[in-house]
Amino acid sequence: MAQSPELAGGEGFTFEGDAAAFYLTALLAEAYAPGVDDRIVVGVSVQQRDFGEPLDDVIVDFEDATKGAARLSLQVKRSLTISKADTNTDFRDIIRDSWATLRKSDFRINADRYGVAVGTVAPAKERALKTLCDWARESLTADHFDARFAPGGSAGASIKVVKEDVIVLLEEAKGAPCTLEEVHQFVAHFVLVQFDFLREGATDPPDAINRIRDCLMPDDAATAPLVWSRVVQLARSSAGKSGQFDRARLVRSIASVARLLGATSFRRDLEKLMEIAKSYASLIPDDVGGTRLDRTSLLESLNAKLTAARVVQIRGLPGSGKSVLVKRAVLRALERGPILFLKAEQLEGTNWISYAASHGLSDAPLERLLVEVGAAGTPTFFIDAIDRIEKEHQPIVVDVIRTIVESPLLDHWRVIVSLRDTGIEVLRNWLGDFLDVLKIETLGVDQLNNEEAETLAIAKPHLRPLLFGAPQVREIVRRPFFAKVLNQATLLLRPSRRSPRNQRSI
Template sequence: MPQSPELAGGEGFTFEGDAAAFYLAALLAEAYAPGIDDRTVVRVSVQQRDFGEPLDDVIVDFEDAAKNLARLSLQVKRSLTISKAKANTDFCDIIRDSWATLRKPNFRIKSDRYGAAVGTVAPSKERTLKTLCDWARESVTAAHFDARFAQGGSASEDIRTVKNDVAALLEEANGAPCTSDEVHLFLAHFVLIQFDFLREGATDPPDAINRIRDCLAPDDAAKAPLVWSRVVQLARASAGKSGQFDRARLVRSISSVARLRAATSYRLDLDKLTALARSYAHLIPDDVGGTKLDRTSLLERIDDKLARARVVQVRGLPGSGKSVLVRRAVERAIELGPILFLKAEQLEGTSWISYATSQGLSGAPLEQLLVELGAAGTPILFIDAIDRVEKEHQPIIIDVIHTIVESPRLDNWRVVVSLRDTGIEVLRNWLGNYLDVLKVETLGVDQLSDDEAETLAKAKPHLRPLLFGSARVQEIVRRPFFYEGAEPELRG
């Protein structure tokens, strides 16, 4: 009968939660973990009996460099006795459910594993069972394996006893005696993993915390114990909901606790995006004849609006400095880590995929790329001159904004765009559907204030008569951020 995950998992079941959290730490680190060799963790699931998993406590999916999958299915017990005694229901159930796992039609022979994760087990029995399973894996055929137990074979009495106990439990689970081939196959895929979590001086929590620390940005490395506590909490809570974690979900779940380093698998992509952002920013002149104006208050207003809305439009007349303001925001964000900055004149391609290809990116799924970028850097999409994006390049912007809108894992993402006052209606023609569902605020960038004009006049005395001249002259001169030699419609 189906069983409630709240009853089966128990959100307060400490050891099971710690075991799942250990694999979650490996998932975060894109690392190896006990149970399956030569593959890294790519997904962790808990309490999956209602989804067809006989061993349901912790299910871990691994992947090798060629994307070949393997699954580890574990029943978790704080303590375990290895024997066929009728009263020893824990071990009997583990053998029964492991047998059922082996017989699943999608079980991958030689790749998948099943078994138990335990806290305490008699050391002699642990060694004996592990040796027995190692022998089975080392024997290519059942005949070679059985030769170890023939008269004069190398098997000790303890190993023979454990093998006979397992065979007896398999017969009970199967309803008939198993062949030597079946026993050999079963043992070759069985694993016993011992964790050390609950006693004073336990070694596995520090190992997990060290892995987590290596995943954190240097400034947040000291938060590794806090992140480990968060991961344990996530594992225990998810057990009551038959939950699953891939790396994107895990990263999003802990990014509010600490800032991460770029993941190894995404590091080149994030480095390229940051280099592109830096080069695009440098294309925007931000000085007036060598003089830079401090417009910090406008940056603060962007921050204030981003706290209330998901899209901020930086609007103004040509030369008012709206692109300069975006450049300042981009440069500030780069100091914290990788970012995504798109500039109308620099777009190539007719979709995100073609743009990514043109820039030498790996082709990683856009949602996952944005999750990683937001956790390691700033979850803001910056777009300069969005109203001047050519029609053929508009799908690039649409792909990114659509992904941000549709993915719950990207609900922390914001969008900052610059555009001319006259560009809003043009923008609505191709982004209206998204602007209607996102809260949008507008920041108007006006001509220089008197204080800013005074700063510029001190640096450029010959401009003072114009900066403080008639209103009509001020209207032009106090919008000084023009691209030299550009047509009027391309200025600002």
């Protein structure tokens, strides 16, 4: 009968949670971890017996640079005695379940490992068992391994005792005598990992915290102990639910505690996205003859609407400053870190994959990229002039919005778009399915108010008669784009300031 993971793992079982959390920090850092050499951690699962894992406490998946996979299957024991004594059920169960793991059809010989993670174990027995396993891995054949235990061989008494104990328990689990090849193969894939969490002055928690700190933005480095506590809590609570973690889920789970630098494997993509955003923003003029209007009330309204909805559409008449407001929001977000910003006139490609390739981005899954952006920067998708996106480029936006809508890891993402007042109906033709499920707020960008017009008039006195003229004129001139055009035209039409002599001589 299947055992409840709540009973098997126990959400309050501290040592097991700490061991799982240690591997989770390696997952966060895309780092190496004990048990498997030359591969980084890419996944951590807990309490997986109901999913076909005999050694179920902590399952760690690794990959090397070529995506070569390996799995480490561990039973976790606060303390362990290494012996074949009848009363020693813990070690007996570990040998039994390790044998069952080795016999699994998907076990990768010479790559996967199994065994036990312990807190305390007799040092002499620990050394003997580790030496036994190391010798097995160093011997290419069973005969070579067995020769170590022949008369005159290198094996001492303590190692021989541990080997005999393992063979007795292995044959008990198998129900038949073991061949030399079976003993050699079993021991070669067995590992014992010792953690130091229990005593005062334990070394593994500081190591884990230092690893976390290296993953955080410099300003958030001091929160590393808090993040470690959060990771331990995640490991313990997930044990009661047979939980699994990849880096995306882990990042999403701790992003609310601290800002991350972004995965090493995504650093280049994040830097590239920042370059793209800065480049697009630079293409949006935001001044009237060198005078910039803050329009802070619009930015404040945008912030307020983002807390109430997942999509904010910035709408207004042509020239009212919609793109400038997007630019200001983008520049503000870039101060925090990477963002995703698309501009209608700058799109290339027919879907996200082709757009990413055209801009030198990797072929990483879009969901994982957005998780990293949200953790290291701002989880907002900015789109300028969405209603002017050509039909052939619309799938780029669809791919991103579909990913945001469908992924539970991206449920905190927001979308900001700018469009003309007449553009919303056009959007429904190709984004209707998503607009129907997302809460949308509208931010109207109107002409300059009296205060903003006065600021501009002080900087550009020649525009004052127009800014405060007839209503029909004000309606046009108080749109920043047209104020810019009229400012340039007025300057061109103004007579040159020449001396009377020079004027007479022309």
